Amino acid sequence: MELLLKGFGIGIGATALMDLWAVFLWKVCGQARPNWAPVGRWFWHLKNGTVFHDDIARAEPYAxxxxxxxxxxxxxxxxxxxVLALLAGAAWFASPTFLPAWILGMVTVGAGWxxxxxxxxxxxxxxxxxxxNKVRLxxxxxHTVFALxxxxxxxxxxxVA
Known part of the structure; x- marks a missing residue:
């Protein structure tokens, strides 16, 4: 149970850092902010078994x-x-290293791609x-920021432990 709670914590922390990175890119570099509405629409349509869309913008909206x-x-x-917590185990949490987190971060790019x-x-x-190519980069x-x-x-x- 302790590993699950620690995994929950690092998942929130990593996602929040990724969001802060997006704000930095928006404020400093003029990069568009992430729009999570299409992703929400995609999640909503999963309930019907629809995974792939020709254009999510043309799919039925969800309020x-x-x-x-x-x-x-x-x-x-x-x-x-x-997943990282369960794969790396308690020993990793006692003395974390970057490599396992970065490997998982790179693997998670595949889910997006x-x-x-x-x-x-x-x-x-x-x-x-x-x-x-810019999007891929x-x-x-x-996802490297997520790994960090x-x-x-x-x-x-x-x-704190």
């Missing part, structure tokens, strides 16, 4: 899709944190977008 997108974003981050982006109608690894960097959040939150947990 609370932005909220559902945010909830889904954090739920997935927590899930990844729990091969499930979420095609599910939204963007193609595999955003291949249908005119700036696909931002995905890799953002997993690691950093684990360090905080180790300090």
């Amino acid at each position: 609370h899709e932005r909220a559902l997108g945010w909830i889904g974003h954090y739920a997935v981050g927590i899930l990844y944190g729990v 091969f499930l979420l982006q095609p599910g939204l109608g963007l193609g595999i690894a955003a291949s249908k977008l005119p700036n696909a 931002f995905n890799l960097v953002s 959040g997993l690691y950093g939150t684990a360090l905080l947990i180790a300090c």
Whole structure:
């Protein structure tokens, strides 16, 4: 149970750091802020068994899709944190290292490239977008920031334990 709670904590911490990174990119670099409404719409349509859309914007809207997108974003981050906790174990939490967190961060890019982006109608690894390589690079960097959040939150947990 302790590993699950620590996994929950590092998942929240990592997702929050990823969100702070997005705010930094928006404020400093003029990068568009993430819009979680299409992701919420995608989650909503999963209940009907629809995973892949030609264009999520043309799918039937859901009144609370932005909220559902945010909830889904954090739920997935927590899930990844729990996965790392279970794979790395109690010994990792006693003395966290970056490499396991970074490996998981890079693996999670695959979920975006091969499930979420095609599910939204963007193609595999955003291949249908005119700036696909830029999106891929931002995905890799953002998931590295997520990994830093997993690691950093684990360090905080180790300090207070």
